[in-house]
Amino acid sequence: MTILLTILTLLNFHTPNLKVEGAWLRPAGKGMNSALYFEIVNNSNKPDTLYKVTSPAAELVQIHETFKTNGLMGMREVRFVVVKPHSTLTFQPGGYHVMFIKLKKDFKVNGKVNAVLYFKTNKEIKIKALVKRQ
Amino acid sequence: MAGLIKSKGILFFIPLLFLCTLTTGCADKFPENKIIGGQPYSLLNQDSDSVVFPNDFKGKIVVMSFIYTNCPDICPLTTHNMQSIQEQVKKVNIKNVQFLELSFDPDRDTPSVLKEYGNIRNIDYSNFEFLTGKKSVVDTLLRHMNVVALQGDTTFTKSGTPVYFFTHTDRITLIDPKGKIRNEYRGSKTNIAEIVNDIKTLGD
Numbered sequence: 001m002t003i004l005l006t007i008l009t010l011l012n013f014h015t016p017n018l019k020v021e022g023a024w025l026r027p028a029g030k031g032m033n034s035a036l037y038f039e040i041v042n043n044s045n046k047p048d049t050l051y052k053v054t055s056p057a058a059e060l061v062q063i064h065e066t067f068k069t070n071g072l073m074g075m076r077e078v079r080f081v082v083v084k085p086h087s088t089l090t091f092q093p094g095g096y097h098v099m100f101i102k103l104k105k106d107f108k109v110n111g112k113v114n115a116v117l118y119f120k121t122n123k124e125i126k127i128k129a130l131v132k133r134q
Numbered sequence: 135m136a137g138l139i140k141s142k143g144i145l146f147f148i149p150l151l152f153l154c155t156l157t158t159g160c161a162d163k164f165p166e167n168k169i170i171g172g173q174p175y176s177l178l179n180q181d182s183d184s185v186v187f188p189n190d191f192k193g194k195i196v197v198m199s200f201i202y203t204n205c206p207d208i209c210p211l212t213t214h215n216m217q218s219i220q221e222q223v224k225k226v227n228i229k230n231v232q233f234l235e236l237s238f239d240p241d242r243d244t245p246s247v248l249k250e251y252g253n254i255r256n257i258d259y260s261n262f263e264f265l266t267g268k269k270s271v272v273d274t275l276l277r278h279m280n281v282v283a284l285q286g287d288t289t290f291t292k293s294g295t296p297v298y299f300f301t302h303t304d305r306i307t308l309i310d311p312k313g314k315i316r317n318e319y320r321g322s323k324t325n326i327a328e329i330v331n332d333i334k335t336l337g338d
Contacts, residue, residue, distance in 0.1 A: 026210050029250040035206035059291040066207050072282055073208045073322065074301030094322060097207050102291050106254065133255060134214065 017044040018083070018122040023115070023129035025100065028107045034058075036098035036115060036129055037091045042083040051080040052118040059102035061115070066094050075099075093134070107131045163335055164316040170309075171278040177236075177267035180249040185265060187234075187275065188313040194232045195336050196309035197329065199321050200281050202239035202300055203251040212306065212321035213255060219306075220262060222330045228337050230311070233262040238276055238283035238302060240266045279315070281305060310336050 023038040036055075042048055053061050062077045081096060083089045091097050098115070100107075107113060111131040116124050175187045188196070199216055201209035216233055223231050237243035243251075248264035266272065276283060283302040290296055306324055308317040317332055319325070 026206060027254045028206065029254050032247075032251070033204050033206040035210075059293060059295065060297065064207070069301065071303070072284070072301045073304040074284075074286070075205075075207060075299050093207055093211050099206060101297055102293075102295055108254065109256075 018042055018048055018119060018125065020117055020125050020127050023127045024134070025107055025113055025129045025131050027109050027131050027133060028100075028103055030103050030106050032103055034100040034103060034107050034131075035064075035093075036100060036113075037093065038127065038129070039091070040083045040089045040117075042085060042087055042089075045085050046121065047085055048083050048122055049080050049120040050083065050117055051120060053098045053115055054118070055100060055113065055115040057104055057107075057113045057115075058100035059104065060099075062099045062101065063096070064099045065096050109133055164308075164332070166315045166317055168315040170275075170313060170315060172274050173278075173313075175267070175271055175275045177265045177271065177275075178245050180245050180252055180259075180264040182245040185263065187265065188309065191232050191234075191309075192313055193311050194230050195228075195311060195333055196232045196234060197306060197333070198234040198236065198279075198309060199306045200238055200276070200279075200283070200303060201235050201321075202237050202283070202302075203243050203247055204239065205299065205302075208302075208304060208322045210255075211323070212304065213251075213257075215306065215321065215324050215326065216262070217255070217257065218326050219329050219333075220258060222326060223333060226330065226334070228330075228333055230337065231261060231333060234265055235263075236265045236272065236275070238272065238281065238300065240269050240272045279307060308332055308336070 019041040021039045025036050026034045028034040055061050064075045065078050066075050109131055113129045115129060116126050118124055170188060174189045177185045177187055179185050197219060199212045201212055220233050243266050248266060252264055281303045283300045286299050288296045288298040304321045306319045306321045307315055310316045319329055
């Protein structure tokens with residue numbers, strides 16, 4: 001029992017509190033816009049807050065959500081997104097996404113794009129997102 | 135005598151009913167049968183070729199959607215669905231189908247911008263065209279197709295580029311070979327098989 005508890009403790013120790021997985025972007029041409037999607041996995045007992053994303057690949061990067069009103073679809077900027085303890089928050093088409101506005105280069109299928117996600121507690125997480133058609 | 139007339143009447147009525155079913159069966163499968171008002175519309179495609187809508191596509195089944203290329207979330211889903219429908223239609227060998235995507239942001243979506251949007255998504259242009267045109271013409275066509283696109287507030291990037299988005303109708307429209315609207319579907323979240331089946335029905 002003690003050994004098992006020790007192993008579980010060690011495993012937990014090695015699991016990062018916050019992970020960003022499966023990051024991908026839509027293809028788009030230079031000067032156009034794209035959207036970044038990913039999953040934020042919060043393994044900790046505390047919530048964390050994503051409040052900013054930066055990337056050298058776009059002139060402007062904003063956190064957005066897609067909404068539906070009176071049968072119409074729209075997008076709006078959100079200042080922050082909270083990831084609850086022991087939960088996964090998914091940025092996906094038709095929901096939360098990170099807007100890459102005025103791309104500085106073509107985002108071609110299978111290309112990689114760097115970005116940094118800023119969290120209140122866990123500070124910065126650097127990611128490399130894959131450009132794919134979906 | 136009265137019985138004979140009655141049975142003759144039934145004999146006459148049954149084939150008539152059968153004929154009516156044959157002629158209206160297809161029409162009954164679709165919720166819409168609307169003429170697009172205000173036509174014809176002079177537009178441009180992604181190669182800057184002149185397009186007269188819907189005249190140029192009479193005799194074809196048209197699958198039409200509505201997008202703007204600065205939309206990174208919903209509109210690419212619609213374009214992706216259009217590509218999937220196009221692939222399915224090719225697989226089941228349905229001929230005479232035309233795919234159209236009309237931009238409701240013609241000020242920014244010039245033919246070359248639309249071409250770039252299509253190229254980066256590997257669009258098969260064999261029966262797929264992007265459409266744009268004069269804003270007044272596009273707006274009138276959108277109104278007649280009951281498509282709404284409301285421009286939001288404008289902000290600016292550090293370099294002074296204006297940034298604005300639309301709140302808009304999310305739709306794919308099916309038009310029959312006579313140029314009449316026959317069905318409407320959600321553009322970004324749509325049942326591909328349902329649309330392909332409807333195309334098959336129109337083609338039969």
